Amino acid sequence: xxxxxxxxxxxxxxxxxxxxxxxxxxxxxxxxxxxxxxxxxxxxxxxxxxxxxxxxxxxxxxxxxxxxxxxxxxxxxxxxxxxxxxxxxxxxxxxxxxxxxxxxxxxxxxxxxxxxxxxxxxxxxxxxxxxxxxxxxxxxxxxxxxxxxxxxxxxxxxxxxxxxxxxxxxxxxxxxxxxxxxxxxxxxxxxxxxxxxxxxxxxxxxxxxxxxxxxxxxxxxxxxxxxxxxxxxxxxxxxxxxxxxxxxxxxxxxxxxxxxxxxxxxxxxxxxxxxxxxx
Numbered sequence: 001x002x003x004x005x006x007x008x009x010x011x012x013x014x015x016x017x018x019x020x021x022x023x024x025x026x027x028x029x030x031x032x033x034x035x036x037x038x039x040x041x042x043x044x045x046x047x048x049x050x051x052x053x054x055x056x057x058x059x060x061x062x063x064x065x066x067x068x069x070x071x072x073x074x075x076x077x078x079x080x081x082x083x084x085x086x087x088x089x090x091x092x093x094x095x096x097x098x099x100x101x102x103x104x105x106x107x108x109x110x111x112x113x114x115x116x117x118x119x120x121x122x123x124x125x126x127x128x129x130x131x132x133x134x135x136x137x138x139x140x141x142x143x144x145x146x147x148x149x150x151x152x153x154x155x156x157x158x159x160x161x162x163x164x165x166x167x168x169x170x171x172x173x174x175x176x177x178x179x180x181x182x183x184x185x186x187x188x189x190x191x192x193x194x195x196x197x198x199x200x201x202x203x204x205x206x207x208x209x210x211x212x213x214x215x216x217x218x219x220x221x222x223x224x225x226x227x228x229x230x231x232x233x234x235x236x237x238x239x240x241x242x243x244x245x246x247x248x249x250x251x252x253x254x255x256x257x258x259x260x261x262x263x264x265x266x267x268x269x270x271x272x273x274x275x276x277x278x279x
Contacts, residue, residue: 005045009052009159013132015044017155025067026100028093029109046157047102064161066104070116071095073103080278082163084119084172084191091115091176094183104158107140110148110214117144117215118191118207119174123163127151130159137162147213170195170203171278175271177263179254186210187255188264190271200229201276206268211249211260218243221268230276238265 004021006012015021021042024030046052052067055076062078070089078086092098092106092115106116107127117140125140132155140161143151152158172193178184189209195202204225209215221243228236238244239262249260 002042003045004043005048007048007050009049009130012044012046012049012157013130013155016157017132019044020154023108023157025102025105026069026097028097028101029105044157052159058162061162061164061166064103064163066102066158066160068103070098070101070103070106074098079166079168079170081123081166081170081172081193082119084122084174084193084275085116087174088115088119088176088189088191091174091182091186103161107144107161108150108152108158110144110146110150112147112213112215113186113189113210114215115176115186115189115209118189118209119172120161120163121207121215121217122172122191122193122205123166124205126162126164127158128160128162129156131156135159141217144214166193167195169197171275173271173275175267175274177267185254188249188260188267189215190264190267192268192272192275194272194275196230196276196278199231200227201225202227204272206272208247208264208268211247211264213248216246218246220245225272230273233269233273233276236269238269241265 004015019042021044023044025047047067052065054065056063070092073089074086106114120140126137127143128137170193174191176186176189178186188211191207193205204222206221207217249257251257
């Protein structure tokens with residue numbers, strides 16, 4: 001079982017082109033997925049590659065390297081629109097998991113309950129993919145194609161996540177419902193980014209996780225809320241809106257489909273109102 005820990009991306013791309021390894025970094029998903037006594041195919045450890053860890057300002061927004069950890073996200077100096085991502089970061093398992101687990105690993109795992117996906121969706125995040133043939137960029141909403149299924153071809157790996165520039169006035173929030181407060185897989189998740197002017201929502205983005213095979217934005221709800229006053233939110237009957245129709249939650253040991261649909265509407269109200277406060 002060959003193991004390679006390259007120092008640069010070019011070496012990693014060449015190895016990927018010749019082999020079909022399992023790409024690892026923090027290994028917080030890799031090791032729990034192994035059965036007792038199981039060994040895996042070739043391993044490519046990208047955690048030592050220069051330039052793959054850290055969050056940097058670019059001329060068009062922000063770049064989050066593929067090996068950036070959740071602790072890195074929490075400690076980064078970022079605009080308030082990233083607060084939802086930081087709130088999600090502290091919900092990703094224990095401190096030890098946050099120190100090791102990576103943002104790219106979270107999205108590549110493609111779990112419906114991946115904590116980082118809804119906050120990245122409301123930031124209009126894009127995924128940079130590299131290989132020996134060059135690089136390409138795809139919207140996060142298109143990169144995750146289903147449960148445990150992502151848009152990565154042979155010889156490709158995620159290099160970075162890009163977030164377009166955000167206005168200074170934009171604020172955000174995130175909430176996760178579980179059977180207990182910490183160290184739990186979510187029953188439902190909501191992330192929102194809002195911009196408020198003169199007490200009215202001029203921009204609003206909402207994403208829901210754990211209520212469909214892939215976390216998703218709710219464009220009809222966003223359109224409905226745009227232009228509403230912040231005071232209107234407390235009186236709106238979110239449950240009466242058909243804007244939640246795209247969701248298709250399952251029933252499992254954590255909660256029924258009906259329960260998920262019931263709670264996520266109220267979660268939306270609370271998260272959006274919290275985002276409007278900007279604190």
